[in-house]
Amino acid sequence: MSGARMVLECLKREGVETVFGLPGGAILPVYDALYDFEGLRHILVRQEAAAGHAAEGYARTTGKVGVCMVTSGPAATNLVTALQDAYMDSIPIVAFTGQVPTHLIGNDAFQEADNCGITRPCTKHNFLVKDGKDLGPMIREAFHIAATGRPGPVHIDLPKDILVKEAELVWPERVQLRSYNPNYDGHPGQIKKAARLMLAARRPVLYVGGGVISADADAELRELAELTQIPVTTTLMGLGAFPSEHALSLEMLGMHGTYYANMAVHNSDVLIAVGARFDDRVTGKVEQFAPHAEIIHIDIDPSSISKNIKVHVPIVGDCRRVLRALLEAVREELAAEPVLLAGEARTQWLAQVAEWRKGYPLHYEWDDNLIKPQYVMQEISNLTHGEAFIITGVGQHQMWAAQYYKFTHPRRWCTSGGLGTMGYGLPTAMGVAAAHPGELVVNIDGDGSFVMNSQELATCYDHNLPVKTIIINNGGHGMVRQWQEIIYKGRFVAIDLDRSPDFVKLAEAYGCVGIRATKPSEVVPALEKAFATPGPVVVDVVVDKWEFVFPMVPAGGANKDMILERPSKAVKDKAAKAQTGF
Numbered sequence: 001m002s003g004a005r006m007v008l009e010c011l012k013r014e015g016v017e018t019v020f021g022l023p024g025g026a027i028l029p030v031y032d033a034l035y036d037f038e039g040l041r042h043i044l045v046r047q048e049a050a051a052g053h054a055a056e057g058y059a060r061t062t063g064k065v066g067v068c069m070v071t072s073g074p075a076a077t078n079l080v081t082a083l084q085d086a087y088m089d090s091i092p093i094v095a096f097t098g099q100v101p102t103h104l105i106g107n108d109a110f111q112e113a114d115n116c117g118i119t120r121p122c123t124k125h126n127f128l129v130k131d132g133k134d135l136g137p138m139i140r141e142a143f144h145i146a147a148t149g150r151p152g153p154v155h156i157d158l159p160k161d162i163l164v165k166e167a168e169l170v171w172p173e174r175v176q177l178r179s180y181n182p183n184y185d186g187h188p189g190q191i192k193k194a195a196r197l198m199l200a201a202r203r204p205v206l207y208v209g210g211g212v213i214s215a216d217a218d219a220e221l222r223e224l225a226e227l228t229q230i231p232v233t234t235t236l237m238g239l240g241a242f243p244s245e246h247a248l249s250l251e252m253l254g255m256h257g258t259y260y261a262n263m264a265v266h267n268s269d270v271l272i273a274v275g276a277r278f279d280d281r282v283t284g285k286v287e288q289f290a291p292h293a294e295i296i297h298i299d300i301d302p303s304s305i306s307k308n309i310k311v312h313v314p315i316v317g318d319c320r321r322v323l324r325a326l327l328e329a330v331r332e333e334l335a336a337e338p339v340l341l342a343g344e345a346r347t348q349w350l351a352q353v354a355e356w357r358k359g360y361p362l363h364y365e366w367d368d369n370l371i372k373p374q375y376v377m378q379e380i381s382n383l384t385h386g387e388a389f390i391i392t393g394v395g396q397h398q399m400w401a402a403q404y405y406k407f408t409h410p411r412r413w414c415t416s417g418g419l420g421t422m423g424y425g426l427p428t429a430m431g432v433a434a435a436h437p438g439e440l441v442v443n444i445d446g447d448g449s450f451v452m453n454s455q456e457l458a459t460c461y462d463h464n465l466p467v468k469t470i471i472i473n474n475g476g477h478g479m480v481r482q483w484q485e486i487i488y489k490g491r492f493v494a495i496d497l498d499r500s501p502d503f504v505k506l507a508e509a510y511g512c513v514g515i516r517a518t519k520p521s522e523v524v525p526a527l528e529k530a531f532a533t534p535g536p537v538v539v540d541v542v543v544d545k546w547e548f549v550f551p552m553v554p555a556g557g558a559n560k561d562m563i564l565e566r567p568s569k570a571v572k573d574k575a576a577k578a579q580t581g582f
């Protein structure tokens with residue numbers, strides 16, 4: 001069969017149902033083959049980065065590999081942001097790009113770019129197909145690499161002549177790669193050591209990242225936390241791995257984490273990191289991160305171990321398998337010596353954590369006339385009971401969503417954690433909606449982030465993807481406004497977006513429904529209407545533009561020195577000093 005048909009046949013054999021893409025010259029043979037190919041749904045996006053983000057949303061919420069397909073040159077370069085985004089957040093996607101025919105590669109041919117050269121640093125692996133007989137094995141390997149070990153994006157570059165030529169489909173039953181063998185089972189000795197440390201600890205904390213979600217290890221995590229009575233804090237990527245309202249939950253840690261999470265980590269004597277990578281937005285100043293703790297680090301990726309923070313007990317393996325083994329080891333230790341749990345001290349620790357929580361809860365000041373963004377998050381949470389799929393843009397609204405939404409399940413939260421990609425919200429939500437027909441998909445966006453990919457409303461309308469976008473409209477780049485006030489002493493530059501389009505009319509222009517809320521009393525009715533209206537909806541919520549996200553740890557500062565409310569000048573100066581870079 002032709003190489004083009006082979007690509008589709010391989011996708012089907014890999015169990016792919018949906019492909020997000022946009023055609024063009026070099027990839028046209030595959031689109032031509034799609035014309036009468038059955039069993040694959042193609043969703044035509046309006047910009048290639050959106051295809052990548054949609055594949056991310058699909059992958060993160062289903063646990064399957066997301067697939068996107070675009071043409072050569074500018075389409076491939078448009079896709080790069082989504083690849084880097086997936087790379088940093090460990091999201092398994094396979095991305096196909098068209099390429100000029102093999103004999104023209106390197107000739108500055110029309111729409112030629114060195115796709116593989118460009119995607120090498122932002123993918124887990126990439127392939128340039130040079131022979132039709134390699135297509136099957138390479139596609140098989142790509143799916144295997146994307147989904148196993150630490151998941152990530154894999155790119156396959158498809159020269160046009162390979163797509164046109166006929167070849168025999170080679171389909172290996174199993175994938176075996178000599179140099180790629182992720183380690184799934186943690187070292188039993190290290191696991192035993194970790195179990196002992198956890199039980200003897202006086203002030204332990206579980207610090208949980210997106211790896212727990214990728215490994216579907218949330219049930220094991222909960223069992224371990226409850227058995228050992230260890231409080232749990234999650235990263236931005238880990239939200240949903242542990243219920244926000246659980247008695248042991250400290251919610252999110254880090255730059256905009258809760259006071260109680262950051263204080264607990266700072267004062268911990270044993271910190272158990274599970275599927276988390278000690279990102280700088282989590283650690284703040286590394287020398288002052290958990291300074292008194294012995295650190296256990298469970299991760300599938302050996303290159304994450306001791307990369308940012310030196311750890312004492314590394315355990316390389318799949319989070320789910322390691323947590324199961326750890327549970328077993330903890331039970332054995334407890335059976336042999338039931339007093340190992342540091343009894344009285346542990347009770348005191350939980351009391352101390354409760355005191356921090358009571359003393360400094362997340363809070364904001366109510367205003368009868370201005371909509372507070374935090375209130376919108378609380379109402380979205382109330383109305384959806386934590387059951388909706390929540391996707392965000394990047395900025396203040398993202399942090400308020402992370403702080404105020406009550407997460408109950410894993411795989412229901414998509415946000416750009418590592419790269420912080422504005423414009424991620426709508427296309428990612430689209431991918432989620434495509435994967436979960438009939439379910440409520442809410443894109444909480446900023447007015448700045450939304451316009452970076454608002455053209456995808458056309459895709460939502462076209463393919464009936466009923467994403468409910470809630471724009472937290474603060475008339476500008478709110479997070480930049482916050483930094484310029486706190487760190488740059490109020491020298492405001494390039495933040496106002498007063499001339500944004502009328503979002504209600506914009507939604508309507510795309511055939512979607514537009515709703516606006518400008519007063520607090522309008523928020524709940526607007527949300528209720530949006531959630532009850534079929535099809536894609538945009539709600540423009542005009543909020544207080546001077547509301548800031550707190551707590552806040554200025555970049556490069558220590559977590560214990562977080563700013564809890566709008567600072568005085570002295571605090572601003574201190575923050576400016578600690579600042580090491582945006």
Ligand SMILES: Cc1ncc(C[n+]2csc(CCOP(=O)(O)OP(=O)(O)O)c2C)c(N)n1
Pocket residue numbers: 393394395396397398420421422423445446447448449450472474476477478479480
């Ligand atoms: C593609 C991209 N460009 C620039 C930035 C830097 N940046 C981070 S937050 C932010 C402002 C976001 O504004 P908006 O989406 O309106 O959200 P808000 O902070 O107002 O809630 C900017 C410009 C980014 N993260 N991503």
